[in-house]
Amino acid sequence: GDSVTQMEGPVTLSEEAFLTINCTYTATGYPSLFWYVQYPGEGLQLLLKATKADDKGSNKGFEATYRKETTSFHLEKGSVQVSDSAVYFCALSDVQTGANNLFFGTGTRLTVIP
Amino acid sequence: GAGVSQSPSNKVTEKGKDVELRCDPISGHTALYWYRQSLGQGLEFLIYFQGNSAPDKSGLPSDRFSAERTGGSVSTLTIQRTQQEDSAVYLCASSGQGVYNEQFFGPGTRLTVL
Numbered sequence: 016g017d018s019v020t021q022m023e024g025p026v027t028l029s030e031e032a033f034l035t036i037n038c039t040y041t042a043t044g045y046p047s048l049f050w051y052v053q054y055p056g057e058g059l060q061l062l063l064k065a066t067k068a069d070d071k072g073s074n075k076g077f078e079a080t081y082r083k084e085t086t087s088f089h090l091e092k093g094s095v096q097v098s099d100s101a102v103y104f105c106a107l108s109d110v111q112t113g114a115n116n117l118f119f120g121t122g123t124r125l126t127v128i129p
Numbered sequence: 130g131a132g133v134s135q136s137p138s139n140k141v142t143e144k145g146k147d148v149e150l151r152c153d154p155i156s157g158h159t160a161l162y163w164y165r166q167s168l169g170q171g172l173e174f175l176i177y178f179q180g181n182s183a184p185d186k187s188g189l190p191s192d193r194f195s196a197e198r199t200g201g202s203v204s205t206l207t208i209q210r211t212q213q214e215d216s217a218v219y220l221c222a223s224s225g226q227g228v229y230n231e232q233f234f235g236p237g238t239r240l241t242v243l
Contacts, residue, residue, distance in 0.1 A: 057236070058235055059220065061231045061233075116185070116188065117172075119173075
């Protein structure tokens with residue numbers, strides 16, 4: 016079945032440090048891949064997405080590239096800010112197999128300290 | 130409203146009681162999803178509604194869980210004879226037409242079963 020495995024954390028970084036959160040997936044079909052973010056006290060928001068192999072999703076300085084050969088979608092940011100402190104979820108949607116729901120990883124809590 | 134709304138925001142109940150959780154999706158969105166976010170289980174898909182089609186109930190954990198969507202808009206998730214393991218944050222999301230549509234999440238209902 017479809018599943019997502021992501022780095023558990025928590026991750027604590029100093030401001031302006033480089034961020035990588037690893038995410039790998041297992042899917043029956045050809046999934047779309049997503050990163051969602053949950054800021055403190057707020058709901059889940061889509062951060063970025065990629066719908067096919069080699070696509071790169073980007074938003075707010077974050078990037079992730081859909082790597083079919085390694086079944087990965089790692090999240091990166093070159094210079095984190097305190098405002099990036101949040102929980103990050105990797106997710107997939109495998110609509111080609113008829114599954115419209117999202118499969119989520121367990122989430123990675125990021126804390127950025129000044 | 131502009132986003133997905135859920136009510137109540139918090140619900141405390143006693144074991145064995147029934148609870149109803151409500152979701153108002155974004156106007157015009159045809160798809161509606163319920164997820165559960167709990168410690169140790171991460172984010173789990175529960176049920177999916179698309180237009181007038183039969184719902185995908187494949188994620189419901191037991192027959193104590195049911196959901197309805199009236200008039201293609203508002204949805205109610207009902208949990209009968211609540212158990213302590215039902216304690217979680219219940220999230221609702223909606224999306225529009227199309228294959229890769231972004232799901233927009235509500236703020237969630239935090240359910241505590243004593």
